[in-house]
Amino acid sequence: MKKSSKAFIILGLILVCILAGYGCVSGIYNNLVSQEESVEAAWSDVQNQYQRRLDLIPSLTLTVKKVALQEADAFKALTDARKAASAKVNISNSIINNEQDLNDYIRCQEQLGAAIDNILSIGNSYSELSKSQNFAGLKEQIKAANNKILDSQKEYNHIALAYNTTIRKMPAVLFAGSFGFSKKAYIK
Numbered sequence: 001m002k003k004s005s006k007a008f009i010i011l012g013l014i015l016v017c018i019l020a021g022y023g024c025v026s027g028i029y030n031n032l033v034s035q036e037e038s039v040e041a042a043w044s045d046v047q048n049q050y051q052r053r054l055d056l057i058p059s060l061t062l063t064v065k066k067v068a069l070q071e072a073d074a075f076k077a078l079t080d081a082r083k084a085a086s087a088k089v090n091i092s093n094s095i096i097n098n099e100q101d102l103n104d105y106i107r108c109q110e111q112l113g114a115a116i117d118n119i120l121s122i123g124n125s126y127s128e129l130s131k132s133q134n135f136a137g138l139k140e141q142i143k144a145a146n147n148k149i150l151d152s153q154k155e156y157n158h159i160a161l162a163y164n165t166t167i168r169k170m171p172a173v174l175f176a177g178s179f180g181f182s183k184k185a186y187i188k
Helices: 003-065 072-088 093-097 099-124 133-168
Strands: none
Touching: 003 072, 003 093, 003 099, 003 133, 072 099, 093 099, 099 133
8 A cells, every 4th residue: 555545544543533523522512502591481481471470460469459458568578578579580590500500590579479379368358359259360370470480490490401411421521511511500
């Protein structure tokens, strides 16, 4: 064999190795991008469900206030919790990168949920309100919103688990950090 033929074979093998390596790395990268997008989409759904519940509060407050005017403390607690939750409902997706920030967000939403439950129990204690179609409809909508929140949180945690597992497994673990992929926080 001539030297030039050997050089072409060696050059061809090097080129094949480079292309195979590039294909492998780009496949890993594209998989991580897809999974990270899925985590962010699931997080957006969680936020949408919280927003849906938040949007029901003005109607609930108006309905219950008509009958239960003396419950000022409960309405103030609901207003304060709604204000705090409103400030945090559509925040940056970067929150899912920080467990403490995510837990603060969830705690704020739980306080709002407790305030809503308090208003609902007040409404139930007034017979004319508990018989109202409007109040009953709002109760059902809030119950449905709370169920959707729980479902979306569960789905988010499931997708985040798959993503977090992928970035820690071989061969993705070799590239994830250098490509900027980091662990996503779970909703507790």
